[in-house]
Amino acid sequence: MNAVVTAQRLPVISLQDVSFSYEGGIEALKRVSLRVAKGEKVAVVGGNGSGKTTLAKHLNGLLKPSSGKVLIGGQDSSRTSVATLARTVGYVFQNPDYQLFCTSVEEEVRFGPHSMGLGRDDESALVERSMKLMGIGHLREQSPISLSLGDRRKVAIASVLATSPEVFVLDEPTTGLDTVESAQLMATLDVLRSEGMTVVLITHEMRLVAQHMDRVIAMSEGSVAFDTEVEEAFSDSDRLRRCKLLAPPITVLAQRLRAQGALSKGAATPLQLVEQVVRVRGERR
């Protein structure tokens, strides 16, 4: 990883006035401008057909803008190959089966670093570290297609992680998982974050956004409807409804309690809200 201390606040991804039309003329992105800084945890949300996935595919150069400019690690995505951009941005597809093709989990995870032409030792170190972080070491001999959807997602993430990208883009990684599996997956994303990685998560699951993300970019009809800190994102229920979104119940409850002066801070989980109550009662005693 080429983490330079002075680059901490520099944008690792920058979109300037980006529009994109699919063949046939449907304009899926309309003049989108945004910057993602190193270490941020950004959720991209919005209704079906709002442009989330089209936006995500611009973050790693899989799609090139029809007009405007996308800079990835300072490189213009229109003039740089997807393979080169993949060293900066790793993309995890919504359907893990689009990216899994090897006969064993270890081989799958090794494919990326191997094609980068690293030395054997560096390659193995990356493979082992990625499998360990995702908790799939015990599956190394198994065929990826024999695994559960949750485990296939972890293998897909590990294989991207092994290429040590600076930014991780995940397209709806919890779809199809039950709540235990998605909690496990989000815990592993928190590990990536603690390793200094930038995470961009595309999702419909607002409880996970409230709990794990710092910033919310809401898409609506191909444009950025709002781009705010997570707390503020869930504070305007009318705006959320216009974007076909819904705030999680605990977030709404905490906001109502704040409005009537019962609590002083927000909460993203039931446990956080209980902690708030304990604290406020302690202060008032």
Place this chain on the structure above:
Amino acid sequence: MRAFELTKTRVRYRGSDILALCDVSVGVDEGEIVLLLGSNNAGKSTFCRLLNGLVPHSIPAQVDGAVEVLGRDVSKTSVARLATLVGMVFQEPESQLFCMSVEEEVAFGPENIAIPRAEIISRVEWALGVVGLSGYNARPPSNLSGGEKQRLAIAAALSMRPRLLVLDEPAYALDPAGRTDLYALLRTLRERYGMTIIIAERDAEELTELCDRVILLRSGRVVADGAPSEVLSRIDEMVVAGVSPPQIAHLSALLADRFPGKTRPFFTMGGAEKEIADLVRTSGGDAP
């Protein structure tokens, strides 16, 4: 009348050593809205497929115990006959849409049971109206949004005029607004047509107010069956079953643990707001 009755039902798919359902006894009355809650592989889809006879008539399985739907023994009733009683909507609407136009899609079921043409036309118009797709008749289903496709799949089931509607993870491909619309539609179907509705889901968060009853499944067994406020408050059982409890119910349980005897259980946002405001106001006297 009973919409369906499962009595000590066991299902084992051909070639599998595992019981997909194990000694399930559940009776549901007509007009109920029931949430079938469980993690992946809890047996939700098997439960659904028993009700329209897909298991065992189309998917080979050993079924023991009785399965009765609207008074008929499913083992002795054809899938075609059951299709006139039980409408089925799957997780991904694409998997059941295959016609060139919205209208053909909705007409397909009634055409196959030789309903007269005039009656088919009126059923199509009615079904499209109920799901809010009037005027979409000539549109190709592939051009619809995810939420519209899901509503079309429901219209296609409704055109058979079923008395029981079974939806297997219908929220899967929908955004939050699409889910809200879907649940409003299901409520209308029950209120206006007295339809019995079974919804299989992994997550109860947005269904706490829609359902009359929740059946919690774990590894093919029914581990809880009752009113939502009762079943969804059994936090430990839900966690063991791999299902996350609805946030408000979870909060109620956590507060009761932390402040024993100081809070009453709540299940709604309004109830939570009042309890917590009281709790904060009456500070003092806590155990350290």
